Amino acid sequence: MSAEGALMFARYAYPPNALGYCGPAGAEAMLRGDATADIARRARRFEGAWSYLEFLASTAGTPDPLDERVVEAYWVGGDLLAGVSSESLVSFLTTRFAGQSGGTWQSATDRALPHHTFQVFEVYPWAGLLATTGHPQALSVLDQCRIRTGVVTAVSGETATVESRPLLAGPAGGLVPGAPHRETVRWSVEGWSLLPGLSAGDRVALHWNWVCDIITPDQAARIETLEARYHSSLRTPSA
Structure with a gap:
């Protein structure tokens, strides 16, 4: 497990965890920079983000989903996104996100990316809600969640x-x-x-x-x- 990768994951995952949107209870543990092993254990319980990290790690040929290059590719972007098969990602997510309704991810075999923007704009239902209703809450969530x-x-x-x-x-x-x-x-x-x-x-x-x-x-x-x-x-x- 990469300690630097675990800390990078925590820096980006803490805010929605603290708001109760994803991850296990006790978000304050994500700010303990001296407890990276605990952060790594907690990271596995972020079901959405962890799925992308596992996919990226497999594609990159590393056994560590918290490899710093993998974590940066998911939250920020990086070379590991180049050459990723969108079709393979959607197939992978079909199993991981089974039963998850909403969003356009299931038809995204030509554009899916293992990056947080894809999760926000195509997996979550808010973009579709904005497109069909113009609901201001949908726009606010998209703005803050990205x-x-x-x-x-x-x-x-x-x-x-x-x-x-x-x-x-x-x-x-x-x-x-x-x-x-x-x-x-x-x-x-x-x-x-x-x-x-x-x-x-x-x-x-x-x-x-x-x-x-x-x-x-x-x-x-x-x-x-x-x-x-x-x-x-x-x-x-x-x-």
Whole structure:
């Protein structure tokens, strides 16, 4: 088990775990950077994410789903996504996600990717709900559940002000990045964080109301490029 891979997984998986959306109870354990073996055990109980990690690890020829390259490919993007068979992924997920209704993943044999954007926009039902009803909650969930990028403008204790671009319904249908706006997010809880610190000017990855990591311009570009694949394909009632 890669300790660095386990920590990277925890940085991105903690926020939905803390909100009760996925993973086992006791999300605070995900912030214990000195307990990577426990994080690795907990990671197996994130049924959706763990399925993709196992698929990526198998494709890459590594026995460790928490290999740092595997974890980064799922949350951020990376070379391991190149050459992945979409048809094979859908076949794999058909067994793992048996009985899971909603979404368009079962017909995605020409475009499926073992990346978090695919889980958000094609496995979860929210994109379909947005396309058929234009429901504002669906747009809000898609905006927050995706991994998005931002730049820190100020830090105050365990919160930070970050400038990011929200996801909006486009005037001609689909989804578009909105104008930059400022939001307040957390990066630490009662002194627990997997980041050594945070400063104004840091480029960061965000998941729900949490700063997951400080990222490079290349990592930010990968996140934004992979998400953009879905924007024009999602059609809202205004189309």
